[in-house]
């Protein structure tokens with residue numbers, strides 16, 4: 001992410017990968033892109049001889065794959081995607097195009113042509129930006145191709161057949177997979193390896209950078225064209241001309257990328273008089289004469305030592321609504337922010353500078369302004385506002401974590417120390433005042449809204465006609481489900497005091513069927529009927545006896561074939577990853593985080609089988625399981 005924040009430009013867009021290729025999915029998932037997969041139905045039957053060059057064929061096929069998906073999604077009145085990505089990989093040898101073999105004999109024919117020779121692998125990629133005007137789909141197409149040269153060793157007939165019988169060649173262009181057994185056939189690769197595997201990631205990122213950050217003409221000479229530009233590179237270059245030299249060097253350092261991630265360290269590459277960041281980390285020794293040994297400092301430990309200061313700076317700036325003021329009125333000088341907020345000028349200036357250092361704000365001669373990420377995530381009305389969760393972290397989690405030492409010594413939650421009252425029941429604490437209730441709901445809403453798309457599309461849920469989100473709070477996930485599955489009826493079941501306060505969180509335009517809200521206590525009351533039940537961020541909070549009550553009740557109302565979708569962070573089997581979940585455990589609720597096998601085991605105990613996991617790599621993972629058919 002930090003290497004290439006340009007991908008963050010896609011974070012608030014609905015991105016669709018029009019490909020069934022698991023390799024393409026993996027390559028893009030690995031770099032943190034959030035997207036849906038809608039395989040294309042376009043048949044790869046374009047007349048090859050009508051293309052002057054093989055790459056033109058690959059590009060056109062990629063384009064047609066993506067256009068077919070864009071049109072289908074638009075026509076089906078699913079929400080039109082913002083961006084559709086299509087790709088097509090071909091192998092060429094002796095001016096012949098090889099696609100996927102149709103059978104083993106065909107695979108043999110292809111592989112024997114490749115034996116002992118160099119061949120080219122071309123992947124054509126189409127990036128289609130879609131918009132809907134009236135009822136019409138409008139598209140802007142960007143395409144490109146990448147070529148990689150691969151040389152095979154001489155392959156004996158016996159080896160070829162052994163390889164073919166492994167089954168690997170059948171779904172791959174040229175009949176081989178360089179990333180697996182096929183790698184053993186390869187003598188050398190010249191060019192982008194991932195291009196051979198099906199997706200030229202590096203070229204894709206460069207294309208996105210060209211699209212989203214076209215470099216201003218007079219500063220182009222500063223940019224290294226062979227590197228992927230980071231967001232900062234171009235912004236710095238374009239802004240740098242007009243700003244006072246005081247700000248030039250440090251401006252934008254460590255800026256948040258749009259995914260909310262920070263590069264681990266500021267990146268500089270000084271050229272001429274103004275600094276231009278290349279987007280790649282250079283050793284500390286290259287900066288301002290800092291000695292090489294500084295680079296050896298245990299930077300991770302130093303970051304952890306300062307981590308609490310950074311968190312608190314974010315919390316306080318959020319609590320004082322500085323990001324809101326800057327969104328509406330920025331750029332503002334420190335004195336203006338102080339006047340708006342009612343704080344001291346010197347304290348405000350220090351806090352604003354800290355936020356710049358953390359990459360949350362930008363500072364120019366005109367004053368301070370929000371980064372794109374601050375507008376999206378940190379303002380209270382931002383598209384994916386985390387404001388509610390940040391305030392919850394400040395007001396609730398911070399005091400608890402301040403007492404972590406006692407929590408570890410005693411092995412229990414520290415509400416009595418943090419808030420002077422005992423939390424007999426998890427939610428009693430949240431609901432004793434209207435303010436605390438609203439704060440907790442805003443926090444839950446932040447996370448639910450941010451993760452809703454990933455969860456709703458983690459599995460194809462179109463088979464379910466009715467869904468009940470148990471503890472679904474403000475209905476953020478429910479609304480997303482209805483957007484994606486317009487025929488689904490979705491009910492949110494939550495406590496009466498929650499349902500009484502949902503109106504503030506409802507989407508302003510209701511362009512789909514409404515969500516039904518039903519109040520009740522899922523431990524005590526009858527559950528609404530549904531084909532699919534959802535428990536999102538519920539199980540980790542409760543002790544085993546409560547989970548037993550809840551899962552027994554769900555199991556009892558589930559008909560065979562109905563399903564349960566659990567959304568939690570799934571721990572690895574060692575239970576030390578991802579850190580987010582492990583750190584969350586430290587708040588010492590009576591519940592616990594679980595690994596994949598623990599969830600599987602738990603769900604099986606209540607008659608749910610065929611458990612499937614979707615590790616999203618983002619805030620929540622998804623686990624889908626089905627109620628077992630009754631034995632005859």
Ligand SMILES: Cc1cn([C@H]2C[C@H](O)[C@@H](COP(=O)(O)OP(=O)(O)OP(=O)(O)O)O2)c(=O)[nH]c1=O
Nearest residue numbers: 019020021088089172173176177178196197198
């Ligand atoms: C050469 C080579 C290709 N491949 C794969 C990448 C592509 O998935 C496949 C080429 O076929 P494509 O038609 O490009 O893609 P696909 O059919 O898998 O998916 P879709 O059409 O839905 O996008 O071959 C490898 O995985 N490894 C390799 O070494």
